[in-house]
Amino acid sequence: MFNxxxxxxxxLNRQLxxxxxxxxxxxxxxxxxxxxxxxxxxxxxxxxxxxxxERKSHKKVSNVSNVSNGSNAVxxxxxxxxxWSGELNDSCCSALRQNNGLYTQCTSLRxxxxxxxxxxxxxxxxxxxxxxxxxxxxxxxxxxxxxVDPKGRKPVAxxxxxxxxxxxxxQVLEEAGKFNIIINSEHFAVHDAxxxxxxxxxxxxxxxxxxxxxxxxxxxxxxxxxxxDDDDLFASLVAEANETEIEEADIIAKLAxxxxxxxAKLAxxxAxxxAKxxxxxxxKLAxxxAKLAxxxAERLAREAKKLEKETKSAAEKASKDQxxxxxxQQEANTNDVEQEDDQDVVKKIEFEGKKYLKSKKSGIIYDYxxxxxxxxxVVIGKWNDNTNxxxxxxxxxxxxxxxx
Numbered sequence: 089m090f091n092x093x094x095x096x097x098x099x100l101n102r103q104l105x106x107x108x109x110x111x112x113x114x115x116x117x118x119x120x121x122x123x124x125x126x127x128x129x130x131x132x133x134x135x136x137x138x139x140x141x142e143r144k145s146h147k148k149v150s151n152v153s154n155v156s157n158g159s160n161a162v163x164x165x166x167x168x169x170x171x172w173s174g175e176l177n178d179s180c181c182s183a184l185r186q187n188n189g190l191y192t193q194c195t196s197l198r199x200x201x202x203x204x205x206x207x208x209x210x211x212x213x214x215x216x217x218x219x220x221x222x223x224x225x226x227x228x229x230x231x232x233x234x235x236v237d238p239k240g241r242k243p244v245a246x247x248x249x250x251x252x253x254x255x256x257x258x259q260v261l262e263e264a265g266k267f268n269i270i271i272n273s274e275h276f277a278v279h280d281a282x283x284x285x286x287x288x289x290x291x292x293x294x295x296x297x298x299x300x301x302x303x304x305x306x307x308x309x310x311x312x313x314x315x316x317d318d319d320d321l322f323a324s325l326v327a328e329a330n331e332t333e334i335e336e337a338d339i340i341a342k343l344a345x346x347x348x349x350x351x352a353k354l355a356x357x358x359a360x361x362x363a364k365x366x367x368x369x370x371x372k373l374a375x376x377x378a379k380l381a382x383x384x385a386e387r388l389a390r391e392a393k394k395l396e397k398e399t400k401s402a403a404e405k406a407s408k409d410q411x412x413x414x415x416x417q418q419e420a421n422t423n424d425v426e427q428e429d430d431q432d433v434v435k436k437i438e439f440e441g442k443k444y445l446k447s448k449k450s451g452i453i454y455d456y457x458x459x460x461x462x463x464x465x466v467v468i469g470k471w472n473d474n475t476n477x478x479x480x481x482x483x484x485x486x487x488x489x490x491x492x
Contacts, residue, residue, distance in 0.1 A: 113136060176228060245275075452469075468480055
């Protein structure tokens, strides 16, 4: 059966891409002359300086393959560093890796966040707001070779990397085809800051075969080439170790936070129960005191009522008894009351060096010594207001008994 497939070489692919780029640039320049605008700015804005030619392949090999359980993904690395394709891989970390000075996107999966754990840990340790080499979005915002990282460093020319790994353009395109990556042809022509000449790297001329002994030529020992330089390898190992440490620290921090939260909740519940219990105790005590006060008030009310009743009964009885008495008895009672009302009040005075008791009302003079020693009220005379002297009852009475 006739095979109608047409195979296109990598060289033809580059020619088609360069033709498309040249055509688009000429169209923009013609329009710029007619409508008076900056052609270079328009080309940069439309991204026509980074035209890519997509190829369809029967077998699609992704640079990210899923493991059997489907929960984790492992990045598959190429045999040697590849330059940046100009595209953004949404499933990978947004940070840039140095990658032999090529500044390519980090291939670690980000799992729903912007940066992978390794890059996030490095940012946290350095205290920066962006990764050490910047982000893929920052690189996409400028031209293919115009990017400058936060420390002022620029990407190196891919030709320098090719020289380091001793690879040619065909090998690069073949390796990129395994991952469906389109390499911009400018990577093979641009020079770096050190002054490397533009253009593709020279193809080494085949050395003439030396005549010698017949037989198979000796095979050179194959050397294993580790992808990336020593710094990148060390950085990746450190990043992996940091990821493990961060995960362990996160677990420990979570357990500690859960423990603190649980203890705080228990303490809060205990405090709430104690406060509730104390409040209930205070309420019961207040209720008990209120009941006692209420009982005391009732008792006092009963006593007051009883006293009022007794007073009223006594008054009624006295009134009845008063009505029953004869007029003579009532008069005698009246005299008794008057006598009680006429009770004498005395004060101590001195007269001619002696002490006496003088009635404030009647002026009667009592024997002071008799009253103090025996309690007897012995009248010895009366005070004369005209002479301011005592008029004694018996002038012959021995006056010595009144000496103090």
